[in-house]
Amino acid sequence: MFDYSTQQGLYSAAQTRALDRHAIEKGGIAGGILMARAAAAAWELLLQRWPEPRRIQVVCGTGNNGGDGYLLADIAHKRGFPVTVWQVGDAGRIAGDALRAREQALANGVVVAPFARDCLAAEGVLVDALLGTGLGGEVRPAQYEAIVAMNAAGLPLLALDIPSGLCADSGRVLGAAVKADATATFIVAKRGLYTGAGPACCGDIHLATIGVPRASLAANPAAVQRLDLYSLLAQWPARKPDAHKGDCGRVVVVGGDDGMGGAILLAAEAALRCGAGLVSAATRERHVSALLARCPEAMARGVRGGQDLAPMLAAVDAIALGPGLGQSSWSEQLFQAACDQAACDQAACEAQDKTLVVDADGLNLLAGGAGGVRFPRQDWVLTPHPGEAARLLGTDTAAIQADRFAAVQALQARYGGVVVLKGKGSLICDGRHLLLSDYGNPGMASGGMGDVLSGVIAALLAQGLAPLDAAALGVCLHGAAADSAAGAGQRGLLASDLLAPMRELLG
Numbered sequence: 204m205f206d207y208s209t210q211q212g213l214y215s216a217a218q219t220r221a222l223d224r225h226a227i228e229k230g231g232i233a234g235g236i237l238m239a240r241a242a243a244a245a246w247e248l249l250l251q252r253w254p255e256p257r258r259i260q261v262v263c264g265t266g267n268n269g270g271d272g273y274l275l276a277d278i279a280h281k282r283g284f285p286v287t288v289w290q291v292g293d294a295g296r297i298a299g300d301a302l303r304a305r306e307q308a309l310a311n312g313v314v315v316a317p318f319a320r321d322c323l324a325a326e327g328v329l330v331d332a333l334l335g336t337g338l339g340g341e342v343r344p345a346q347y348e349a350i351v352a353m354n355a356a357g358l359p360l361l362a363l364d365i366p367s368g369l370c371a372d373s374g375r376v377l378g379a380a381v382k383a384d385a386t387a388t389f390i391v392a393k394r395g396l397y398t399g400a401g402p403a404c405c406g407d408i409h410l411a412t413i414g415v416p417r418a419s420l421a422a423n424p425a426a427v428q429r430l431d432l433y434s435l436l437a438q439w440p441a442r443k444p445d446a447h448k449g450d451c452g453r454v455v456v457v458g459g460d461d462g463m464g465g466a467i468l469l470a471a472e473a474a475l476r477c478g479a480g481l482v483s484a485a486t487r488e489r490h491v492s493a494l495l496a497r498c499p500e501a502m503a504r505g506v507r508g509g510q511d512l513a514p515m516l517a518a519v520d521a522i523a524l525g526p527g528l529g530q531s532s533w534s535e536q537l538f539q540a541a542c543d544q545a546a547c548d549q550a551a552c553e554a555q556d557k558t559l560v561v562d563a564d565g566l567n568l569l570a571g572g573a574g575g576v577r578f579p580r581q582d583w584v585l586t587p588h589p590g591e592a593a594r595l596l597g598t599d600t601a602a603i604q605a606d607r608f609a610a611v612q613a614l615q616a617r618y619g620g621v622v623v624l625k626g627k628g629s630l631i632c633d634g635r636h637l638l639l640s641d642y643g644n645p646g647m648a649s650g651g652m653g654d655v656l657s658g659v660i661a662a663l664l665a666q667g668l669a670p671l672d673a674a675a676l677g678v679c680l681h682g683a684a685a686d687s688a689a690g691a692g693q694r695g696l697l698a699s700d701l702l703a704p705m706r707e708l709l710g
């Protein structure tokens with residue numbers, strides 16, 4: 204198994220509060236000092252990004268996020284920039300460090316005025332210090348109005364800690380959220396910044412750790428890890444010099460019903476390009492010649508049903524089940540035969556005997572109860588997108604996207620194995636680890652991307668990686684290859700464009 208403890212930790216709001224408390228109570232750093240450091244770090248980022256702002260407008264709430272804003276305004280004012288603080292909410296509610304920050308700014312001559320409709324001037328840089336990790340529930344009308352106004356101002360926008368209105372835990376928009384160009388997040392990265400609506404709201408994310416003691420971090424370990432492709436690759440030993448194809452694993456890709464021959468081809472080619480020793484495709488007879496013409500390194504066989512498939516699965520390491528599989532009776536037979544053939548028990552799975560990667564119509568058949576396949580089981584990697592995840596959990600896509608972390612955990616608890624919830628900020632869960640990959644881009648919204656991912660994960664499984672590692676590395680590799688290929692443009696990016704960069708990344 205890879206060691207995930209070195210990956211960047213992502214924190215919930217409650218964990219962040221616990222960390223703050225630890226730093227203040229045990230680390231001896233006063234809350235006001237942390238706030239001053241947060242403001243200084245954000246100011247530095249603002250100047251790096253927008254070196255000559257003609258004006259700075261800071262929209263402050265009544266909590267400590269607002270306190271960060273007051274101190275940033277104070278710094279900007281001292282440096283001679285024209286600054287206005289727009290106060291949202293009743294200033295009488297401001298207390299503690301935030302109140303001291305406000306008093307300091309006022310004493311130094313910062314202009315502070317109540318936020319009002321149309322108050323924002325159309326120049327300079329806007330700083331969002333309205334709501335941070337203390338946001339609870341849907342935003343109230345006054346804050347909603349301020350968020351809408353900030354987004355409508357058309358100004359460069361820097362969010363402090365988290366774009367206001369974004370849920371730090373889930374990445375869900377709580378009614379309305381600021382759409383920032385950049386976010387300066389403090390102490391630790393919050394998990395909601397990297398999945399769901401988070402990336403679209405945050406712009407570029409900059410983490411300022413503001414000197415929180417290591418002991419505070421050690422005492423509050425993160426429950427989610429953000430994956431770094433290169434550190435995973437560094438943990439995967441190089442091939443031995445005398446490797447032969449039998450050492451590199453056998454993959455069978457199963458699918459390609461009528462009209463979907465391309466899906467099975469893409470999965471087979473991806474498995475070959477990611478290093479599987481031998482790849483076979485079990486598909487409709489009519490797709491065989493086209494598949495072999497495009498990819499002669501694959502073996503392809505026409506199968507009429509489960510009885511033809513079973514012998515092909517006898518001596519394989521990984522089965523990618525689902526690319527273009529369809530939902531016909533032929534599809535159901537193949538689905539059942541593959542599920543029956545894979546080793547079902549925990550011990551065999553740990554010995555990496557045979558693992559299934561179930562995607563697309565494989566997941567739809569599973570959700571529909573096809574073949575009476577029983578679960579939970581440990582020998583599969585399920586790779587649903589939010590729509591498939593909704594079918595698997597008997598809910599709708601909006602409910603999945605509202606809390607992707609909860610959704611991936613619920614899927615894993617119900618179905619077992621490893622679950623990959625695809626989408627912006629893909630999540631990977633095996634019941635013990637919760638991992639996030641934020642590689643990838645909107646160019647991936649095109650047909651065939653999922654088929655390629657199935658082939659990639661199957662190839663990594665066949666080469667001996669544990670299911671969690673194969674899923675984690677596969678998802679990162681797939682997204683990073685898409686980022687590399689999108690250098691030529693996101694629109695028109697094809698799934699097959701990922702094959703060459705994936706191979707280069709694998710080295």
Ligand SMILES: NC(=O)C1=CN([C@@H]2O[C@H](COP(=O)(O)OP(=O)(O)OC[C@H]3O[C@@H](n4cnc5c(N)ncnc54)[C@H](OP(=O)(O)O)[C@@H]3O)[C@@H](O)[C@H]2O)[C@@H](O)CC1
Nearest residue numbers: 237238265266267268334335336337339340341342343364
């Ligand atoms: N602690 C530290 O050491 C450090 C903390 N730091 C900073 O503090 C931030 C956390 O501060 P926090 O905990 O004060 O919460 P915060 O995000 O300002 O929100 C509270 C405000 O929101 C309001 N509000 C709540 N729900 C609402 C809703 N649904 N709709 C509308 N309003 C709602 C709530 O109003 P109330 O309900 O009280 O009327 C209250 O006014 C953190 O993100 C970071 O920026 C840094 O300086 C580093 C050191």
Ligand SMILES: [K+]
Nearest residue numbers: 331334365367
């Ligand atoms: K904010």
